[in-house]
């Protein structure tokens with residue numbers, strides 16, 4: 446998946462531009478934030494039914510993306526078991542709760558070399574909006590601990606912090622740029638379907654995920670406290 450994504454970003458601008466859209470609701474899209482942020486992203490839902498909408502070039506993209514999505518979904522299934530145990534719940538609790546209620550949103554983040562990395566970031570500090578993110582990366586990472594080559598990084602998202610009443614925490618992270626080397630990461634965000642309601646917990650009120658998602662993306666470039674807006678007693 447990393448190789449075929451990298452090949453996508455090496456295609457001529459006109460070819461990548463066929464999928465360019467500034468509409469965040471577009472099912473498959475290439476977006477760029479080269480003014481405020483230094484990044485080009487290819488994002489799409491990872492669902493076999495949408496295979497025909499994925500990039501046709503590189504030619505092997507569609508096959509590989511569908512296979513990759515299946516592996517990530519299997520991994521997330523295993524993580525549900527571990528996270529349920531972490532909360533002292535039956536091992537199949539979270540899997541049963543989320544199995545048919547989530548979507549997998551796959552984003553390939555491409556950070557080209559940036560002439561002056563002091564002036565901008567690849568992605569601003571943020572926590573992820575959904576439940577679980579599986580991140581694979583190539584090149585230099587922004588991590589306090591050296592990443593194991595080829596290891597996947599699991600980020601817990603805001604929805605897991607809310608549903609666990611803060612027993613799990615969503616971590617803040619960002620992506621810096623580099624003057625000489627490009628970097629590629631693939632983040633698969635497992636998120637509730639828009640219409641799914643977060644249940645009320647002692648700390649947070651009930652809300653449909655769509656409301657949270659809209660608030661989260663209102664001004665992504667500005668560092669904001671979004672979780673706090675959903676507290677029962679702010």
Ligand SMILES: O=C(O)CCC(=O)C(=O)O
Nearest residue numbers: 552554573619620630632
């Ligand atoms: O490129 C990275 O390491 C971070 C990507 C990320 O945080 C995201 O896509 O949400």
Ligand SMILES: [Fe+2]
Nearest residue numbers: 571572573618
């Ligand atoms: Fe993220």
